[in-house]
Amino acid sequence: MNKNTRIFVVCVYWLGVVLDAFTTVLFLFPEFLFSTYGLKVTPVAPETRFSLYLAAAMMLGWTVLLGWGAMKPIERRGLLLLTAFPVIAGLIASEAAIVIMGAVPSGALAGTWVFQGCLIVLFITAYIFASKQAGDGKG
Numbered sequence: 001m002n003k004n005t006r007i008f009v010v011c012v013y014w015l016g017v018v019l020d021a022f023t024t025v026l027f028l029f030p031e032f033l034f035s036t037y038g039l040k041v042t043p044v045a046p047e048t049r050f051s052l053y054l055a056a057a058m059m060l061g062w063t064v065l066l067g068w069g070a071m072k073p074i075e076r077r078g079l080l081l082l083t084a085f086p087v088i089a090g091l092i093a094s095e096a097a098i099v100i101m102g103a104v105p106s107g108a109l110a111g112t113w114v115f116q117g118c119l120i121v122l123f124i125t126a127y128i129f130a131s132k133q134a135g136d137g138k139g
Contacts, residue, residue, distance in 0.1 A: 002133065004056060005084060005130075005132075006054035006073065006074075006130050006133070007134055008126060008129060009073045009074070009077070009080075009126045009130045009133075010073050012080065012122055012125075012126035013066050013067070013069050013070035013073060013079075013080070013121060013126075014067075014070055015065075015119075015122070016038055016063075016066040016083055016119075016123070017063055017066045017067050017070070019064050019119075020059050020063035020066065021060075021063050023059050024056050024059040024060045024063060027051070027052045027053070027055045027059060028053065028056050030044040030048060030049060030052050033052070035109040036106060037107055037109070039104065039108070040113075042118075062083070062087060064136055065079060066083065072084050072088065073130060074130050074134050077126075077127055077130035077131060077134065078127075080123045080124070080126050080127035081123070081124065083123050083129045084119075084120045084123040084124050084127070085120075086114075088116050088119050088120050088123070089120065092113060092116050092117075093113065095109050095113070124133060
C-alpha cells in the first residue's frame, strides 16, 4: 500500500473517532449540546435526556467501530462508506427534519451541514483510495 494513501485513510478513520467521541459527550450533556446551537432548553425534559442517552450509546459504538477500522484500514474500508451513508447522511436528514418542524432555526445548523457535507466527501474519498489500494476494482 502506498504509504501516503495509508496515512490519509487512517487519518480519516481517526478524525471520525475524535468527532464521534466529542458528539458522544455532547449527547451525554444536553445543556452543552443545546447551547452550542444557541438554544435555551432548560431544564432538559427526561424524555429528551433519555433519547440523547440512547443516541450517545450508538455514537460511542460507532466511535469504537471506527477505531477498530483504523487498525485494518484497507480490509475494513466498508466502514468508511457506511459512515458517509447512512450515518452522516442520516444525521443531516434528522437535523433537516427538526428544522422543518420549526424546533431549530436553519441558521443554527448551516455551518454543521457544510461541515457534514465535507465529511461525506472525505469519507467517500478515503473509501475510494482504500479500494484502489486493495485492487478490488470498487474504487
